Amino acid sequence: MPRLSDTQAILLTAAAARTDLSLLPVPDTIRLKGGALRRTVKSLLDRGFIADGIGSDTMAQPASGGTRLVITPKGLAAIGVDVPEAGPTLSGDVASSAQSTDTAARPDRPGGKLGVLLDAVARPTGATLDELTIATAWLPHTTRAALTRLRQRGFDVRLATTDGRKAYRLVEAA
Numbered sequence: 001m002p003r004l005s006d007t008q009a010i011l012l013t014a015a016a017a018r019t020d021l022s023l024l025p026v027p028d029t030i031r032l033k034g035g036a037l038r039r040t041v042k043s044l045l046d047r048g049f050i051a052d053g054i055g056s057d058t059m060a061q062p063a064s065g066g067t068r069l070v071i072t073p074k075g076l077a078a079i080g081v082d083v084p085e086a087g088p089t090l091s092g093d094v095a096s097s098a099q100s101t102d103t104a105a106r107p108d109r110p111g112g113k114l115g116v117l118l119d120a121v122a123r124p125t126g127a128t129l130d131e132l133t134i135a136t137a138w139l140p141h142t143t144r145a146a147l148t149r150l151r152q153r154g155f156d157v158r159l160a161t162t163d164g165r166k167a168y169r170l171v172e173a174a
Contacts, residue, residue, distance in 0.1 A: 002047070002078045006134060007032060007040055012049060012079045013135050015071040017115040023050050023069040027113075029137035041069065049075030080123065110153065113138070117146055118170065121157050126167030 004012070007030060015023045023041070026032075032040060044050045051072050110118060113136045120127035120135055127135075132143045147168060150157050156171040 002049075004078060005040075006137075008044060008049075009079060009134065010137055011040070011044065012071055012075050013116050013119075015050070015069075016076055016079060016081050017111065017119060021070045023071060027137075044075070045069075047074075048072060049078055081119070108153070110150070114146060114150060117143070118150060118155065121147075121150075121168045122170040126160065126169035128165065128167050132168065 010027060010029060011023060014027045015021055023044075026037065030037070041050070045052075049072060050069050052069060109115065116135050117127075117132055120132055129140055129143060132138075132147075133140055136143060136146070138146070147157050157168055158171055159166060159168055161167075
């Protein structure tokens with residue numbers, strides 16, 4: 001697994017949680033502005049974790065909205081998200097190739113950071129509290145409260161210990 005900074009991991013996780021796989025707008029938890037943000041985005045472009053979704057060879061300013069940056073299969077793999085067999089295309093069919101059957105079967109699936117939490121706990125290995133706090137840039141007590149909110153919305157999220165590792169997991173409905 002490639003080494004990512006916390007900021008890069010948050011950007012990629014937020015993009016993976018969006019139906020169109022778009023990197024922009026930048027999550028509110030990212031405090032980088034101007035040149036620092038451009039360097040971070042350029043690093044992701046150079047490493048192949050994101051791509052220009054409209055075919056332009058130049059990167060516009062991240063806040064300009066002129067370029068549609070999308071996460072690539074390599075970027076999804078870098079944050080531990082399963083890549084569909086065909087992989088998302090950079091054309092207009094990005095959203096349909098990125099949706100899983102679980103998302104399509106559950107229309108009330110939350111977006112934003114709750115969606116990021118849901119994606120993390122839905123992985124086969126689940127996610128530890130530390131992994132969830134890094135993905136959302138929340139404090140542990142806020143993360144636990146968000147997990148409670150998921151439970152209130154009908155998602156069966158449980159804390160389980162396997163081989164000494166405590167991880168939150170989404171239990172699939174029978």
